[in-house]
Amino acid sequence: MDFSTKLNNFVAQTEQALDKLLPPADTRPARIHEAMRYSLQAGGKRLRPALVLAAAELFPGNNQSDPLPAAVAIECVHTYSLIHDDLPCMDNDDLRRGRPTCHKQFDEATALLAGDALLTYAFEILSCNYPADLSLGLVRELATAAGSRELIGGQMEDLLAEKCTTVTADQLNFIHHKKTAAMIEAALAMGGWIGQGRPSAEPLNRLHTFGRHLGLAFQIVDDILDATADSATLGKTAGKDAKANKATFVKLYGIDGARDRAQKHTEAALLELVKLPGDTTFLRQLVDAMLKRKN
Numbered sequence: 001m002d003f004s005t006k007l008n009n010f011v012a013q014t015e016q017a018l019d020k021l022l023p024p025a026d027t028r029p030a031r032i033h034e035a036m037r038y039s040l041q042a043g044g045k046r047l048r049p050a051l052v053l054a055a056a057e058l059f060p061g062n063n064q065s066d067p068l069p070a071a072v073a074i075e076c077v078h079t080y081s082l083i084h085d086d087l088p089c090m091d092n093d094d095l096r097r098g099r100p101t102c103h104k105q106f107d108e109a110t111a112l113l114a115g116d117a118l119l120t121y122a123f124e125i126l127s128c129n130y131p132a133d134l135s136l137g138l139v140r141e142l143a144t145a146a147g148s149r150e151l152i153g154g155q156m157e158d159l160l161a162e163k164c165t166t167v168t169a170d171q172l173n174f175i176h177h178k179k180t181a182a183m184i185e186a187a188l189a190m191g192g193w194i195g196q197g198r199p200s201a202e203p204l205n206r207l208h209t210f211g212r213h214l215g216l217a218f219q220i221v222d223d224i225l226d227a228t229a230d231s232a233t234l235g236k237t238a239g240k241d242a243k244a245n246k247a248t249f250v251k252l253y254g255i256d257g258a259r260d261r262a263q264k265h266t267e268a269a270l271l272e273l274v275k276l277p278g279d280t281t282f283l284r285q286l287v288d289a290m291l292k293r294k295n
């Protein structure tokens with residue numbers, strides 16, 4: 001199967017599972033369930049679910065649990081982080097995934113609650129769909145990645161850095177690692193847990209290292225696209241980082257310097273990938289596609 005067919009299959013499976021696992025839109029109170037589905041079902045690349053599914057496939061034949069609920073759970077947490085990231089008190093964005101942001105379509109309170117609800121629901125999904133020991137491992141991976149030392153910590157420093165006149169390489173690496181790479185690492189590690197059916201330190205550590213480089217390259221490309229692409233292509237407002245004085249790789253190193261660094265992390269990710277078991281062809285192609293992406 002070629003790369004785009006396989007990716008499209010992963011995305012289609014994820015969309016179906018999202019629809020099945022989320023409370024129906026008319027569940028009382030309908031407004032919150034409509035808002036959750038509005039943001040979650042607006043498209044998006046579904047990178048993190050694809051990583052869960054691809055990492056699980058590296059370990060075939062182990063009487064595996066279904067990785068789809070975990071793929072849905074991490075997409076719920078990712079979408080919550082986008083809804084809150086777009087709020088006026090954070091990045092104040094009007095456009096997301098090609099649609100008005102959740103707070104524009106509904107209102108701020110509903111967007112806040114829809115984000116909270118997606119975050120919480122992710123853990124309900126994990127606890128309801130896996131055997132107890134696996135469920136505990138998956139909850140731990142996702143909770144750690146989403147918490148104050150990782151995603152939230154990265155978002156906090158991202159906002160604090162807006163007020164700084166200069167930004168250091170250390171600040172920038174912390175922000176990008178925590179706000180973005182941590183969840184990409186978690187997606188891969190969750191797939192690895194499910195694939196193996198049990199924790200086994202070595203492949204999980206390698207999946208984390210691979211994910212860190214992929215995640216850093218991914219966020220550097222996000223910074224480059226913010227500075228170079230148009231809003232229609234991105235499905236979100238272009239050119240906002242410079243206006244908000246965000247700490248980005250483009251700001252510190254310029255477009256070419258940022259491109260070099262994205263390339264460097266891509267190469268480091270690929271070097272780590274060869275140490276993983278199973279057929280890594282799809283993941284190799286995915287890393288390459290994320291470097292070359294246009295949105």
Ligand code: IPE
Pocket residue numbers: 043044045046047097179180218219222295
């Ligand atoms: C956007 O993530 C926020 C970042 C971490 C850069 P994505 O670029 O994966 O957004 P979607 O899910 O495709 O909308």
Ligand code: IPE
Pocket residue numbers: 081082085091151155179180222226236
């Ligand atoms: C956001 O980074 C990362 C998270 C949502 C955790 P950005 O603020 O750069 O993401 P976009 O560009 O709005 O998607």
Ligand code: MG
Pocket residue numbers: 085091158
């Ligand atoms: Mg932000």
Ligand code: MG
Pocket residue numbers: 085086091093
């Ligand atoms: Mg933003």
Ligand code: MG
Pocket residue numbers: 222223226
């Ligand atoms: Mg951005």
